[in-house]
Amino acid sequence: MLDLTIIPALAVTLPEVRVNRHWIDGASASGDTGWIERTSPSHGVVVSRSAAGSAQDAQTAIAAARAAFDDGRWSQLSGKARATVLLKVADLIEANADRMALIETLESGKPITQARGEISGAADLWRYAASLARTLHGDSHNSLGQDMLAVVLKEPIGVVSIITPWNFPFWILSQKLPFALAAGCTCVVKPSELTPSTTVMLAELLAEAGLPAGVVNIVLGHGQPVGATLASDPRVDMVTFTGSTAVGRGIAAAASSTLKKVALELGGKNPQVIFPDADLESAADAVVFGVYFNVGQCCNSGSRIIVHEEIAEAFTARVVELSQQVAFGDPLDPATQVGAIVSPEHGQRIDAYVTAARKAGANVAMGGAALTVPGLGPQFYQPTVVTGVTPDMAIAREEVFGPVLTVLTFRTLDEALHLVNDADYGLSAGVWSENIHTCLAFARGAQAGTVWTNTWMDGFPEVTFGGVKQSGLGREIGRQGLDEFMETKSLVMRIGRTRAPWVRPRS
Ligand code: NAD
Numbered sequence: 288m289l290d291l292t293i294i295p296a297l298a299v300t301l302p303e304v305r306v307n308r309h310w311i312d313g314a315s316a317s318g319d320t321g322w323i324e325r326t327s328p329s330h331g332v333v334v335s336r337s338a339a340g341s342a343q344d345a346q347t348a349i350a351a352a353r354a355a356f357d358d359g360r361w362s363q364l365s366g367k368a369r370a371t372v373l374l375k376v377a378d379l380i381e382a383n384a385d386r387m388a389l390i391e392t393l394e395s396g397k398p399i400t401q402a403r404g405e406i407s408g409a410a411d412l413w414r415y416a417a418s419l420a421r422t423l424h425g426d427s428h429n430s431l432g433q434d435m436l437a438v439v440l441k442e443p444i445g446v447v448s449i450i451t452p453w454n455f456p457f458w459i460l461s462q463k464l465p466f467a468l469a470a471g472c473t474c475v476v477k478p479s480e481l482t483p484s485t486t487v488m489l490a491e492l493l494a495e496a497g498l499p500a501g502v503v504n505i506v507l508g509h510g511q512p513v514g515a516t517l518a519s520d521p522r523v524d525m526v527t528f529t530g531s532t533a534v535g536r537g538i539a540a541a542a543s544s545t546l547k548k549v550a551l552e553l554g555g556k557n558p559q560v561i562f563p564d565a566d567l568e569s570a571a572d573a574v575v576f577g578v579y580f581n582v583g584q585c586c587n588s589g590s591r592i593i594v595h596e597e598i599a600e601a602f603t604a605r606v607v608e609l610s611q612q613v614a615f616g617d618p619l620d621p622a623t624q625v626g627a628i629v630s631p632e633h634g635q636r637i638d639a640y641v642t643a644a645r646k647a648g649a650n651v652a653m654g655g656a657a658l659t660v661p662g663l664g665p666q667f668y669q670p671t672v673v674t675g676v677t678p679d680m681a682i683a684r685e686e687v688f689g690p691v692l693t694v695l696t697f698r699t700l701d702e703a704l705h706l707v708n709d710a711d712y713g714l715s716a717g718v719w720s721e722n723i724h725t726c727l728a729f730a731r732g733a734q735a736g737t738v739w740t741n742t743w744m745d746g747f748p749e750v751t752f753g754g755v756k757q758s759g760l761g762r763e764i765g766r767q768g769l770d771e772f773m774e775t776k777s778l779v780m781r782i783g784r785t786r787a788p789w790v791r792p793r794s
Contacts, residue, residue: 294616296662313500331664340508355501396627416465443471445524550761555714637689
Protein backbone atom coordinates (compact mmCIF):
# COMPACT_ATOMS: atom_id res chain seq x y z
CA MET A 288 0.00 0.00 0.00
CA LEU A 289 1.36 3.38 -1.04
CA ASP A 290 1.96 5.78 1.81
CA LEU A 291 0.77 8.91 -0.01
CA THR A 292 -1.84 11.59 0.63
CA ILE A 293 -4.58 11.13 -1.98
CA ILE A 294 -7.75 13.20 -2.33
CA PRO A 295 -10.53 11.14 -4.02
CA ALA A 296 -13.07 12.57 -6.47
CA LEU A 297 -15.64 15.00 -5.11
CA ALA A 298 -19.24 14.28 -6.05
CA VAL A 299 -19.95 17.33 -8.25
CA THR A 300 -21.85 18.09 -11.44
CA LEU A 301 -19.49 19.50 -14.06
CA PRO A 302 -20.55 22.57 -16.05
CA GLU A 303 -21.84 22.29 -19.63
CA VAL A 304 -19.27 21.95 -22.41
CA ARG A 305 -17.92 25.42 -23.20
CA VAL A 306 -17.80 26.50 -26.86
CA ASN A 307 -14.95 28.82 -27.92
CA ARG A 308 -14.75 30.83 -31.13
CA HIS A 309 -12.06 33.13 -32.50
CA TRP A 310 -12.25 36.82 -31.58
CA ILE A 311 -11.40 39.00 -34.55
CA ASP A 312 -11.91 42.75 -34.97
CA GLY A 313 -14.14 42.93 -31.90
CA ALA A 314 -16.46 40.05 -32.80
CA SER A 315 -16.77 36.31 -32.36
CA ALA A 316 -15.93 34.26 -35.46
CA SER A 317 -16.03 30.48 -36.02
CA GLY A 318 -14.14 29.78 -39.22
CA ASP A 319 -15.12 26.62 -41.08
CA THR A 320 -12.21 24.25 -40.53
CA GLY A 321 -13.61 22.17 -37.70
CA TRP A 322 -13.40 21.97 -33.94
CA ILE A 323 -10.96 20.77 -31.27
CA GLU A 324 -12.44 18.98 -28.25
CA ARG A 325 -10.65 19.18 -24.92
CA THR A 326 -11.05 16.24 -22.59
CA SER A 327 -10.37 17.08 -18.96
CA PRO A 328 -7.14 15.39 -17.81
CA SER A 329 -8.60 14.73 -14.37
CA HIS A 330 -12.25 13.93 -15.14
CA GLY A 331 -11.94 12.27 -18.55
CA VAL A 332 -14.93 14.07 -20.12
CA VAL A 333 -15.10 16.75 -22.83
CA VAL A 334 -15.11 20.19 -21.17
CA SER A 335 -14.64 22.55 -24.13
CA ARG A 336 -14.97 22.63 -27.89
CA SER A 337 -12.93 25.25 -29.74
CA ALA A 338 -12.64 26.43 -33.34
CA ALA A 339 -9.66 24.85 -35.15
CA GLY A 340 -8.29 27.90 -36.96
CA SER A 341 -6.86 27.97 -40.47
CA ALA A 342 -4.02 30.02 -41.94
CA GLN A 343 -6.77 32.22 -43.41
CA ASP A 344 -8.27 32.86 -39.93
CA ALA A 345 -4.81 33.85 -38.68
CA GLN A 346 -4.31 36.19 -41.64
CA THR A 347 -7.70 37.84 -41.09
CA ALA A 348 -6.78 38.46 -37.44
CA ILE A 349 -3.37 39.86 -38.42
CA ALA A 350 -5.03 42.20 -40.92
CA ALA A 351 -7.37 43.46 -38.15
CA ALA A 352 -4.46 44.05 -35.76
CA ARG A 353 -2.44 45.78 -38.50
CA ALA A 354 -5.32 48.15 -39.37
CA ALA A 355 -5.93 48.90 -35.68
CA PHE A 356 -2.29 49.73 -35.14
CA ASP A 357 -1.86 51.81 -38.28
CA ASP A 358 -4.89 54.06 -37.70
CA GLY A 359 -3.69 54.85 -34.15
CA ARG A 360 -6.95 53.98 -32.39
CA TRP A 361 -4.89 52.57 -29.50
CA SER A 362 -1.24 53.51 -30.09
CA GLN A 363 -2.05 57.22 -30.24
CA LEU A 364 -4.09 57.32 -27.02
CA SER A 365 -2.45 58.87 -23.98
CA GLY A 366 -0.83 56.61 -21.42
CA LYS A 367 -3.57 57.69 -19.02
CA ALA A 368 -6.31 56.52 -21.40
CA ARG A 369 -4.58 53.18 -21.97
CA ALA A 370 -4.03 52.72 -18.22
CA THR A 371 -7.72 53.39 -17.53
CA VAL A 372 -8.71 50.46 -19.78
CA LEU A 373 -6.06 48.13 -18.30
CA LEU A 374 -7.24 48.92 -14.76
CA LYS A 375 -10.84 48.14 -15.73
CA VAL A 376 -9.71 44.82 -17.20
CA ALA A 377 -7.96 43.99 -13.90
CA ASP A 378 -11.20 44.64 -11.98
CA LEU A 379 -13.18 42.48 -14.41
CA ILE A 380 -10.67 39.63 -14.14
CA GLU A 381 -11.08 39.66 -10.36
CA ALA A 382 -14.87 39.78 -10.66
CA ASN A 383 -14.80 36.74 -12.97
CA ALA A 384 -12.00 34.82 -11.25
CA ASP A 385 -14.18 31.96 -9.97
CA ARG A 386 -15.75 31.01 -13.31
CA MET A 387 -12.42 31.43 -15.11
CA ALA A 388 -10.64 29.28 -12.51
CA LEU A 389 -13.19 26.48 -12.88
CA ILE A 390 -12.67 26.04 -16.62
CA GLU A 391 -8.88 26.52 -16.24
CA THR A 392 -8.88 23.65 -13.74
CA LEU A 393 -11.00 21.38 -15.93
CA GLU A 394 -8.87 22.00 -19.03
CA SER A 395 -5.44 21.88 -17.37
CA GLY A 396 -5.90 19.51 -14.41
CA LYS A 397 -4.42 22.02 -11.95
CA PRO A 398 -5.92 22.45 -8.45
CA ILE A 399 -8.79 24.92 -8.19
CA THR A 400 -7.13 26.94 -5.40
CA GLN A 401 -4.03 27.34 -7.59
CA ALA A 402 -6.12 28.34 -10.64
CA ARG A 403 -7.93 30.97 -8.53
CA GLY A 404 -4.60 32.26 -7.23
CA GLU A 405 -3.18 32.52 -10.74
CA ILE A 406 -6.18 34.38 -12.12
CA SER A 407 -6.39 36.85 -9.21
CA GLY A 408 -2.59 37.24 -9.35
CA ALA A 409 -2.84 37.95 -13.07
CA ALA A 410 -5.12 40.92 -12.28
CA ASP A 411 -2.14 42.41 -10.45
CA LEU A 412 -0.01 42.06 -13.60
CA TRP A 413 -2.63 44.11 -15.48
CA ARG A 414 -2.55 46.77 -12.72
CA TYR A 415 1.23 46.93 -12.79
CA ALA A 416 1.23 47.24 -16.59
CA ALA A 417 -1.26 50.12 -16.22
CA SER A 418 1.25 51.93 -14.00
CA LEU A 419 3.91 51.48 -16.69
CA ALA A 420 1.58 52.87 -19.37
CA ARG A 421 1.47 56.15 -17.40
CA THR A 422 5.15 56.34 -16.60
CA LEU A 423 6.80 55.10 -19.79
CA HIS A 424 9.30 57.57 -21.12
CA GLY A 425 12.44 57.82 -23.19
CA ASP A 426 15.64 59.69 -22.53
CA SER A 427 17.09 63.14 -23.17
CA HIS A 428 20.55 64.49 -24.01
CA ASN A 429 20.97 68.11 -22.94
CA SER A 430 24.75 68.28 -22.94
CA LEU A 431 25.53 67.94 -26.63
CA GLY A 432 26.50 71.63 -26.95
CA GLN A 433 24.60 74.90 -26.82
CA ASP A 434 23.00 74.47 -30.22
CA MET A 435 21.91 70.83 -29.92
CA LEU A 436 19.29 68.86 -28.07
CA ALA A 437 18.46 65.18 -28.57
CA VAL A 438 15.67 63.04 -27.21
CA VAL A 439 15.32 59.31 -27.43
CA LEU A 440 11.68 58.41 -27.97
CA LYS A 441 9.99 55.15 -27.10
CA GLU A 442 7.36 54.00 -29.58
CA PRO A 443 5.21 50.86 -29.67
CA ILE A 444 6.82 48.20 -31.84
CA GLY A 445 3.59 47.55 -33.77
CA VAL A 446 1.65 44.30 -34.26
CA VAL A 447 2.66 41.57 -31.81
CA SER A 448 1.88 37.84 -32.13
CA ILE A 449 1.49 36.16 -28.73
CA ILE A 450 1.72 32.35 -28.60
CA THR A 451 1.15 30.71 -25.21
CA PRO A 452 1.43 27.19 -23.66
CA TRP A 453 -1.00 25.08 -21.62
CA ASN A 454 0.72 24.97 -18.25
CA PHE A 455 -0.17 28.49 -17.00
CA PRO A 456 -2.58 29.64 -19.71
CA PHE A 457 -3.94 32.83 -18.17
CA TRP A 458 -0.89 33.77 -16.12
CA ILE A 459 1.51 33.61 -19.06
CA LEU A 460 -0.91 35.51 -21.29
CA SER A 461 -0.95 38.21 -18.59
CA GLN A 462 2.84 38.33 -18.48
CA LYS A 463 2.70 39.48 -22.11
CA LEU A 464 -0.58 41.05 -23.23
CA PRO A 465 -1.04 43.94 -20.75
CA PHE A 466 2.60 44.96 -21.28
CA ALA A 467 2.17 44.97 -25.07
CA LEU A 468 -1.03 47.00 -24.64
CA ALA A 469 0.62 49.42 -22.19
CA ALA A 470 3.26 50.06 -24.85
CA GLY A 471 0.53 50.84 -27.41
CA CYS A 472 0.85 47.68 -29.54
CA THR A 473 -1.97 45.70 -31.11
CA CYS A 474 -1.96 41.90 -30.80
CA VAL A 475 -2.96 38.54 -32.19
CA VAL A 476 -3.07 35.84 -29.52
CA LYS A 477 -2.93 32.07 -30.02
CA PRO A 478 -3.51 30.09 -26.82
CA SER A 479 -2.60 26.42 -26.56
CA GLU A 480 -5.16 24.16 -28.22
CA LEU A 481 -5.35 22.30 -24.88
CA THR A 482 -6.36 25.28 -22.71
CA PRO A 483 -7.99 28.03 -24.81
CA SER A 484 -11.04 28.97 -22.71
CA THR A 485 -9.73 31.62 -20.32
CA THR A 486 -8.07 33.47 -23.21
CA VAL A 487 -11.43 33.64 -25.02
CA MET A 488 -13.17 34.70 -21.78
CA LEU A 489 -10.67 37.54 -21.54
CA ALA A 490 -11.77 38.82 -24.98
CA GLU A 491 -15.24 39.44 -23.55
CA LEU A 492 -13.73 41.33 -20.60
CA LEU A 493 -11.53 43.46 -22.89
CA ALA A 494 -14.59 44.54 -24.86
CA GLU A 495 -16.49 45.31 -21.63
CA ALA A 496 -13.56 47.42 -20.42
CA GLY A 497 -13.73 49.54 -23.59
CA LEU A 498 -10.72 48.27 -25.55
CA PRO A 499 -11.31 49.32 -29.17
CA ALA A 500 -12.13 46.53 -31.67
CA GLY A 501 -9.14 45.05 -33.51
CA VAL A 502 -6.59 45.88 -30.79
CA VAL A 503 -6.61 42.33 -29.44
CA ASN A 504 -7.55 39.43 -31.71
CA ILE A 505 -7.60 35.76 -30.75
CA VAL A 506 -7.19 32.83 -33.12
CA LEU A 507 -7.69 29.32 -31.77
CA GLY A 508 -6.13 26.16 -33.12
CA HIS A 509 -2.94 24.20 -33.53
CA GLY A 510 0.65 25.40 -33.89
CA GLN A 511 0.40 24.38 -37.54
CA PRO A 512 -1.07 26.36 -39.25
CA VAL A 513 -2.14 29.10 -36.80
CA GLY A 514 1.05 29.61 -34.73
CA ALA A 515 3.27 29.20 -37.77
CA THR A 516 1.33 31.92 -39.65
CA LEU A 517 1.57 34.28 -36.67
CA ALA A 518 5.34 33.72 -36.58
CA SER A 519 6.02 34.32 -40.28
CA ASP A 520 3.49 36.87 -41.62
CA PRO A 521 5.27 40.04 -42.78
CA ARG A 522 2.56 42.29 -41.28
CA VAL A 523 3.62 41.19 -37.77
CA ASP A 524 6.44 43.20 -36.15
CA MET A 525 7.22 40.95 -33.18
CA VAL A 526 6.42 37.47 -31.94
CA THR A 527 6.53 36.60 -28.26
CA PHE A 528 6.35 32.91 -27.45
CA THR A 529 6.33 30.77 -24.32
CA GLY A 530 6.67 27.06 -24.77
CA SER A 531 9.14 24.32 -25.54
CA THR A 532 12.67 25.00 -26.72
CA ALA A 533 12.10 22.89 -29.87
CA VAL A 534 9.09 24.95 -31.00
CA GLY A 535 10.85 28.18 -29.94
CA ARG A 536 13.71 27.36 -32.30
CA GLY A 537 11.21 26.86 -35.15
CA ILE A 538 9.54 30.18 -34.35
CA ALA A 539 12.87 32.04 -34.43
CA ALA A 540 13.59 30.44 -37.82
CA ALA A 541 10.13 31.33 -39.19
CA ALA A 542 10.45 34.92 -37.93
CA SER A 543 13.88 35.33 -39.48
CA SER A 544 12.51 35.54 -43.03
CA THR A 545 11.11 39.00 -42.24
CA LEU A 546 13.59 39.78 -39.42
CA LYS A 547 10.82 40.45 -36.94
CA LYS A 548 11.74 40.75 -33.29
CA VAL A 549 11.45 37.49 -31.31
CA ALA A 550 11.07 37.04 -27.55
CA LEU A 551 11.21 33.46 -26.25
CA GLU A 552 10.45 32.00 -22.81
CA LEU A 553 11.45 28.35 -23.06
CA GLY A 554 12.28 25.34 -20.93
CA GLY A 555 14.44 24.83 -17.86
CA LYS A 556 16.27 22.17 -15.83
CA ASN A 557 16.46 24.24 -12.71
CA PRO A 558 18.80 23.27 -9.86
CA GLN A 559 18.52 24.00 -6.14
CA VAL A 560 21.86 23.68 -4.36
CA ILE A 561 21.74 22.80 -0.65
CA PHE A 562 24.71 23.47 1.63
CA PRO A 563 25.02 21.78 5.05
CA ASP A 564 24.69 25.12 6.92
CA ALA A 565 21.26 25.85 5.38
CA ASP A 566 17.96 25.95 7.26
CA LEU A 567 17.38 22.39 6.07
CA GLU A 568 13.73 22.18 7.08
CA SER A 569 12.86 25.27 4.96
CA ALA A 570 15.02 23.95 2.14
CA ALA A 571 13.28 20.55 2.14
CA ASP A 572 9.86 22.22 2.09
CA ALA A 573 10.92 24.44 -0.84
CA VAL A 574 12.33 21.46 -2.73
CA VAL A 575 9.01 19.62 -2.38
CA PHE A 576 7.08 22.73 -3.47
CA GLY A 577 9.51 23.35 -6.34
CA VAL A 578 9.13 19.90 -7.86
CA TYR A 579 5.42 19.13 -7.35
CA PHE A 580 3.87 22.56 -7.98
CA ASN A 581 1.69 22.22 -11.13
CA VAL A 582 2.68 18.48 -11.14
CA GLY A 583 6.16 19.62 -12.15
CA GLN A 584 4.74 20.92 -15.46
CA CYS A 585 6.39 24.20 -14.84
CA CYS A 586 9.26 25.97 -16.65
CA ASN A 587 10.57 26.90 -13.20
CA SER A 588 10.25 23.39 -11.80
CA GLY A 589 13.09 22.75 -9.33
CA SER A 590 13.56 19.37 -10.95
CA ARG A 591 17.13 18.69 -9.86
CA ILE A 592 18.65 19.20 -6.44
CA ILE A 593 22.37 19.25 -5.84
CA VAL A 594 22.94 18.38 -2.17
CA HIS A 595 26.19 18.48 -0.22
CA GLU A 596 27.30 14.86 0.20
CA GLU A 597 27.55 15.17 4.02
CA ILE A 598 23.78 15.72 4.29
CA ALA A 599 22.51 14.08 1.11
CA GLU A 600 21.11 10.92 2.71
CA ALA A 601 19.29 12.60 5.59
CA PHE A 602 18.05 15.46 3.38
CA THR A 603 16.67 13.07 0.75
CA ALA A 604 14.93 11.04 3.45
CA ARG A 605 13.23 14.21 4.71
CA VAL A 606 12.17 15.14 1.16
CA VAL A 607 10.61 11.69 0.74
CA GLU A 608 8.81 12.07 4.08
CA LEU A 609 7.40 15.46 3.09
CA SER A 610 6.46 14.18 -0.39
CA GLN A 611 4.17 11.63 1.27
CA GLN A 612 2.26 14.49 2.89
CA VAL A 613 1.57 16.46 -0.30
CA ALA A 614 -2.10 16.13 -1.30
CA PHE A 615 -2.40 14.68 -4.82
CA GLY A 616 -5.87 14.14 -6.27
CA ASP A 617 -9.11 15.75 -7.44
CA PRO A 618 -8.22 19.26 -8.65
CA LEU A 619 -11.75 20.45 -7.81
CA ASP A 620 -11.25 19.76 -4.10
CA PRO A 621 -9.78 22.85 -2.37
CA ALA A 622 -7.63 20.50 -0.23
CA THR A 623 -5.73 19.26 -3.29
CA GLN A 624 -2.23 20.63 -3.88
CA VAL A 625 -1.27 18.63 -6.99
CA GLY A 626 -3.57 17.63 -9.85
CA ALA A 627 -3.46 15.70 -13.12
CA ILE A 628 -0.91 15.32 -15.95
CA VAL A 629 -1.97 17.30 -19.02
CA SER A 630 -2.29 14.40 -21.50
CA PRO A 631 -1.85 10.61 -21.64
CA GLU A 632 1.11 11.02 -24.06
CA HIS A 633 2.82 13.37 -21.64
CA GLY A 634 2.28 10.89 -18.78
CA GLN A 635 4.03 8.24 -20.88
CA ARG A 636 6.95 10.59 -21.58
CA ILE A 637 7.41 11.22 -17.84
CA ASP A 638 7.34 7.50 -17.10
CA ALA A 639 9.85 6.79 -19.90
CA TYR A 640 12.39 9.12 -18.23
CA VAL A 641 12.05 7.26 -14.92
CA THR A 642 12.30 3.85 -16.62
CA ALA A 643 15.43 4.91 -18.53
CA ALA A 644 17.05 6.25 -15.34
CA ARG A 645 16.33 2.95 -13.57
CA LYS A 646 17.93 1.06 -16.45
CA ALA A 647 20.95 3.36 -16.35
CA GLY A 648 21.52 2.45 -12.69
CA ALA A 649 19.66 5.18 -10.78
CA ASN A 650 17.60 4.32 -7.72
CA VAL A 651 13.91 5.26 -7.53
CA ALA A 652 13.64 6.12 -3.84
CA MET A 653 9.93 6.89 -4.12
CA GLY A 654 7.15 6.75 -6.73
CA GLY A 655 7.99 6.12 -10.37
CA ALA A 656 4.56 4.97 -11.53
CA ALA A 657 1.05 6.19 -12.36
CA LEU A 658 -1.17 7.12 -9.42
CA THR A 659 -4.73 5.91 -8.94
CA VAL A 660 -7.10 8.55 -7.59
CA PRO A 661 -10.41 6.93 -6.59
CA GLY A 662 -13.24 8.11 -8.86
CA LEU A 663 -11.02 9.86 -11.44
CA GLY A 664 -9.26 9.02 -14.72
CA PRO A 665 -5.78 7.56 -15.15
CA GLN A 666 -3.78 10.76 -15.76
CA PHE A 667 -2.05 11.09 -12.40
CA TYR A 668 1.58 10.34 -11.52
CA GLN A 669 3.12 9.55 -8.15
CA PRO A 670 5.50 11.98 -6.45
CA THR A 671 8.85 10.56 -7.51
CA VAL A 672 12.37 10.93 -6.11
CA VAL A 673 15.31 9.48 -8.05
CA THR A 674 18.72 9.17 -6.35
CA GLY A 675 22.05 7.77 -7.52
CA VAL A 676 21.76 9.98 -10.60
CA THR A 677 24.86 10.89 -12.62
CA PRO A 678 25.10 14.17 -14.56
CA ASP A 679 25.14 12.42 -17.94
CA MET A 680 21.71 10.74 -17.51
CA ALA A 681 18.82 12.16 -19.55
CA ILE A 682 16.79 12.54 -16.35
CA ALA A 683 19.48 14.90 -14.99
CA ARG A 684 19.78 16.99 -18.18
CA GLU A 685 16.41 17.14 -19.92
CA GLU A 686 13.14 18.75 -18.96
CA VAL A 687 10.97 15.89 -17.62
CA PHE A 688 8.02 18.23 -16.92
CA GLY A 689 6.54 15.94 -14.29
CA PRO A 690 6.56 15.36 -10.50
CA VAL A 691 10.03 13.84 -10.65
CA LEU A 692 12.98 15.00 -8.58
CA THR A 693 16.57 13.98 -9.33
CA VAL A 694 19.22 14.12 -6.64
CA LEU A 695 22.90 14.80 -7.36
CA THR A 696 25.63 15.47 -4.80
CA PHE A 697 28.61 17.85 -4.49
CA ARG A 698 31.53 18.64 -2.17
CA THR A 699 32.62 22.23 -2.97
CA LEU A 700 30.99 25.41 -4.25
CA ASP A 701 33.00 25.14 -7.47
CA GLU A 702 31.80 21.60 -8.02
CA ALA A 703 28.20 22.67 -7.37
CA LEU A 704 28.50 25.57 -9.84
CA HIS A 705 30.01 23.25 -12.42
CA LEU A 706 26.98 20.92 -12.12
CA VAL A 707 24.58 23.90 -12.24
CA ASN A 708 26.15 25.34 -15.38
CA ASP A 709 26.76 22.05 -17.17
CA ALA A 710 23.32 22.36 -18.80
CA ASP A 711 21.78 23.56 -22.05
CA TYR A 712 19.20 25.51 -20.06
CA GLY A 713 19.59 28.59 -17.86
CA LEU A 714 16.19 29.68 -16.58
CA SER A 715 16.48 29.71 -12.79
CA ALA A 716 18.67 28.37 -9.99
CA GLY A 717 18.56 28.40 -6.20
CA VAL A 718 20.96 28.22 -3.29
CA TRP A 719 20.34 27.34 0.36
CA SER A 720 22.93 28.46 2.92
CA GLU A 721 23.00 30.69 6.00
CA ASN A 722 26.31 32.11 4.77
CA ILE A 723 25.82 35.31 2.74
CA HIS A 724 29.21 34.88 1.06
CA THR A 725 28.26 31.42 -0.20
CA CYS A 726 24.93 32.75 -1.52
CA LEU A 727 26.47 35.76 -3.29
CA ALA A 728 29.32 33.75 -4.82
CA PHE A 729 26.74 31.25 -6.06
CA ALA A 730 24.48 33.99 -7.45
CA ARG A 731 27.38 35.47 -9.41
CA GLY A 732 28.54 32.14 -10.77
CA ALA A 733 25.19 30.58 -11.75
CA GLN A 734 24.21 30.88 -15.42
CA ALA A 735 20.51 31.63 -14.98
CA GLY A 736 18.00 34.42 -15.61
CA THR A 737 16.84 34.28 -11.97
CA VAL A 738 18.73 33.16 -8.86
CA TRP A 739 16.79 32.56 -5.65
CA THR A 740 18.62 32.49 -2.34
CA ASN A 741 16.89 30.73 0.56
CA THR A 742 13.58 30.73 -1.30
CA TRP A 743 12.12 29.27 -4.50
CA MET A 744 9.83 30.61 -7.21
CA ASP A 745 8.91 33.91 -5.58
CA GLY A 746 8.01 36.40 -8.29
CA PHE A 747 6.66 39.94 -8.54
CA PRO A 748 5.31 42.01 -11.45
CA GLU A 749 8.12 44.49 -10.74
CA VAL A 750 10.93 41.92 -11.05
CA THR A 751 11.78 40.93 -14.59
CA PHE A 752 11.91 37.28 -15.67
CA GLY A 753 13.54 35.31 -18.48
CA GLY A 754 16.23 32.82 -19.35
CA VAL A 755 19.77 32.57 -20.67
CA LYS A 756 21.26 29.89 -22.95
CA GLN A 757 18.53 27.70 -24.44
CA SER A 758 15.94 28.91 -21.92
CA GLY A 759 15.11 31.93 -24.01
CA LEU A 760 15.64 35.39 -25.40
CA GLY A 761 14.42 38.66 -23.90
CA ARG A 762 12.62 39.44 -20.66
CA GLU A 763 9.06 39.61 -19.43
CA ILE A 764 7.35 41.69 -16.71
CA GLY A 765 9.10 44.48 -14.81
CA ARG A 766 10.18 47.62 -16.68
CA GLN A 767 12.29 45.46 -19.00
CA GLY A 768 9.14 43.54 -19.93
CA LEU A 769 7.57 46.75 -21.22
CA ASP A 770 10.74 47.69 -23.09
CA GLU A 771 10.54 44.50 -25.16
CA PHE A 772 7.40 45.89 -26.85
CA MET A 773 8.94 49.28 -27.70
CA GLU A 774 11.06 50.61 -30.52
CA THR A 775 13.58 53.36 -29.88
CA LYS A 776 13.79 56.44 -32.06
CA SER A 777 16.44 59.14 -31.68
CA LEU A 778 15.38 62.70 -32.42
CA VAL A 779 18.27 65.13 -32.90
CA MET A 780 17.44 68.86 -32.98
CA ARG A 781 19.37 72.01 -33.71
CA ILE A 782 18.54 75.10 -31.66
CA GLY A 783 18.87 78.28 -33.72
CA ARG A 784 20.43 78.62 -37.18
CA THR A 785 24.02 78.25 -35.98
CA ARG A 786 25.33 75.50 -38.26
CA ALA A 787 28.07 76.58 -40.67
CA PRO A 788 27.03 75.58 -44.22
CA TRP A 789 28.61 72.38 -45.53
CA VAL A 790 28.62 73.73 -49.08
CA ARG A 791 31.29 76.35 -49.48
CA PRO A 792 30.31 79.30 -51.71
CA ARG A 793 32.21 79.28 -55.04
CA SER A 794 34.92 81.82 -55.02
P1 NAD B 1 4.75 23.87 -26.97
O1 NAD B 1 6.02 24.45 -27.46
O2 NAD B 1 4.37 22.51 -27.44
O3 NAD B 1 3.51 24.80 -27.39
C1 NAD B 1 3.43 26.17 -27.01
C2 NAD B 1 2.54 26.91 -27.98
O4 NAD B 1 3.15 26.90 -29.28
C3 NAD B 1 1.16 26.30 -28.17
O5 NAD B 1 0.22 27.34 -28.31
C4 NAD B 1 1.31 25.53 -29.47
O6 NAD B 1 0.09 25.34 -30.16
C5 NAD B 1 2.23 26.46 -30.25
N1 NAD B 1 2.95 25.83 -31.35
C6 NAD B 1 3.26 24.50 -31.52
N2 NAD B 1 3.93 24.34 -32.68
C7 NAD B 1 4.07 25.56 -33.24
C8 NAD B 1 4.67 26.05 -34.45
N3 NAD B 1 5.28 25.23 -35.31
N4 NAD B 1 4.65 27.37 -34.70
C9 NAD B 1 4.06 28.22 -33.84
N5 NAD B 1 3.45 27.83 -32.70
C10 NAD B 1 3.46 26.52 -32.39
O7 NAD B 1 4.81 23.98 -25.40
P2 NAD B 1 3.77 23.44 -24.34
O8 NAD B 1 3.89 21.94 -24.34
O9 NAD B 1 2.44 24.07 -24.54
O10 NAD B 1 4.38 24.03 -22.97
C11 NAD B 1 5.39 23.41 -22.28
C12 NAD B 1 6.73 24.08 -22.53
O11 NAD B 1 6.65 25.46 -22.24
C13 NAD B 1 7.82 23.55 -21.63
O12 NAD B 1 9.00 23.32 -22.35
C14 NAD B 1 8.04 24.69 -20.63
O13 NAD B 1 9.30 24.74 -20.03
C15 NAD B 1 7.76 25.88 -21.46
N6 NAD B 1 7.42 27.03 -20.61
C16 NAD B 1 8.33 28.03 -20.43
C17 NAD B 1 8.03 29.11 -19.60
C18 NAD B 1 9.01 30.23 -19.39
O14 NAD B 1 8.59 31.28 -18.94
N7 NAD B 1 10.29 30.07 -19.69
C19 NAD B 1 6.80 29.16 -18.96
C20 NAD B 1 5.90 28.12 -19.16
C21 NAD B 1 6.22 27.06 -20.00
